Amino acid sequence: MEFKNQDIKNTYDKFNEDTNSLPLKELTAKYLGRNSLVKELLAKIKNIPDDQKKEYGQQANELSRYIEEKLEQISNTPIFQGTKEYIDPTAPFDINQNNSSEVYPKGLEGTKNPLTQEMDRVLDIFKQMGFDIIESRQLDDDYHMFETLNIPKGHPARDIWDTFWTEEGLIPPAHTSTMQNRVMKTAGQPPVRCVIPGMCYRNEATDASHEHTLFQIEGVYVDKNISVGDMLGTIKTYLEAFFQTKLEIKVQPAYFPFTEPDMEFVISCPFCKKTGCKVCKYSGWMELMGCGEINPFVLREAGIDPEVYSGFAWGFGLDRLVMVKNGIQDVRRFRSGDLNFLKQF
Numbered sequence: 001m002e003f004k005n006q007d008i009k010n011t012y013d014k015f016n017e018d019t020n021s022l023p024l025k026e027l028t029a030k031y032l033g034r035n036s037l038v039k040e041l042l043a044k045i046k047n048i049p050d051d052q053k054k055e056y057g058q059q060a061n062e063l064s065r066y067i068e069e070k071l072e073q074i075s076n077t078p079i080f081q082g083t084k085e086y087i088d089p090t091a092p093f094d095i096n097q098n099n100s101s102e103v104y105p106k107g108l109e110g111t112k113n114p115l116t117q118e119m120d121r122v123l124d125i126f127k128q129m130g131f132d133i134i135e136s137r138q139l140d141d142d143y144h145m146f147e148t149l150n151i152p153k154g155h156p157a158r159d160i161w162d163t164f165w166t167e168e169g170l171i172p173p174a175h176t177s178t179m180q181n182r183v184m185k186t187a188g189q190p191p192v193r194c195v196i197p198g199m200c201y202r203n204e205a206t207d208a209s210h211e212h213t214l215f216q217i218e219g220v221y222v223d224k225n226i227s228v229g230d231m232l233g234t235i236k237t238y239l240e241a242f243f244q245t246k247l248e249i250k251v252q253p254a255y256f257p258f259t260e261p262d263m264e265f266v267i268s269c270p271f272c273k274k275t276g277c278k279v280c281k282y283s284g285w286m287e288l289m290g291c292g293e294i295n296p297f298v299l300r301e302a303g304i305d306p307e308v309y310s311g312f313a314w315g316f317g318l319d320r321l322v323m324v325k326n327g328i329q330d331v332r333r334f335r336s337g338d339l340n341f342l343k344q345f
C-alpha cells in the first residue's frame, strides 16, 4: 500500500508492526476506537491545504478500511481469539504469526480429542455432585503406587500394575489409585470427596480393546458412616448423568488389595435396555469399573482412623466408557493421530 502523506504512512507502518505484538483488543482500541490513531488522522484533515484535502481524505479512509479488514481477519483466526498469549508449538506452520489466515486454510484447525471432550463432561458431572478434582501424575514412586495401597514388595498383585521403572526408581502409574493416599493426606481429616483424572500406563500387548496408555478417573470418598450403599448410589447417579438414561445396577465380586470388600460395578446396557445388542455383546449388562470400601490399611496409612471413618473408592477407564458411548470398535484409534477419525467428534 502506498501513502503520500507521511502521517498516514507512519500510522500504516506502525499498525503492521503492532499486529505482531499487540492483542486484538488493544489493536482495535488503538486504531479504531474513539480516540484512535485513525480518528486522529481524520480529524487532522482541517489542517491540510484545500487542494490536497480530497486525496488525504481518501487515503485516510483507505487506511481505515485496511485496518478493519486486517482486524477482522485476525479475529477469525482461532488462535487470536482472546489474547495473543496462546502459542501452539505443534502447528504445522507458523499459526502464531498474524498472517496465519493466509497460510493456515480454514477448516484445517484441530478439534478436541473425543477423550478430552468426554473428560470435560465427566468432570463437570462430578463437580456438580460436589467433588473436588485433583489431577493425577504421570510418574510416581513405589510408595504411592504400591505400598500405600496395601501391595508390599513381593505381593503377587504387583504384577498386574507393574509397568516399567526409571533408573531413579520411579514408575509411570498404571492406575489413578496411586493418588489415593495423597488426596486423603492433603484433605487432612475427612470428609474427603475427590475425583482424580489422570493418564495411566499399562504393560499391554495392544489390541482392539487394550491400549498401553489410557485415562482413568478415580473417586475417593471418606466420611463418618459411609457404606457400600452410598458408593452404589454415587456411582449410579454419575453413570445415569453420563449416559443420560436410567440404569439398573449390580455388583460382582472382584479383588483389589486396597479395598474391602472389592467389587466390579455392572450396569444394564444403556443402549438396548437389556434386550441384547452388539455393544453389550448380547448379555444386556456391562462391567464398567472396579470399586469397593477403602481398606482400613489404606486409611490408616493416610492418617485416617478406620475406627471412626470409612469410605469408598472407584477407578474406571475413560477410554472404554467413551468407546461404549460412541460405538467405537478399536481403542487404539483415540491416540492414532488419524484426522479422519478424530474430526468426527
Ligand code: PHE
Pocket: 174, 175, 176, 177, 218, 256, 259, 290, 291, 292, 313, 314, 315, 316
Ligand atoms: N485401580 C483399580 C484398577 O486400575 C480400580 C480400582 C480403583 C478398584 C479404586 C477399586 C478402587 O483396576
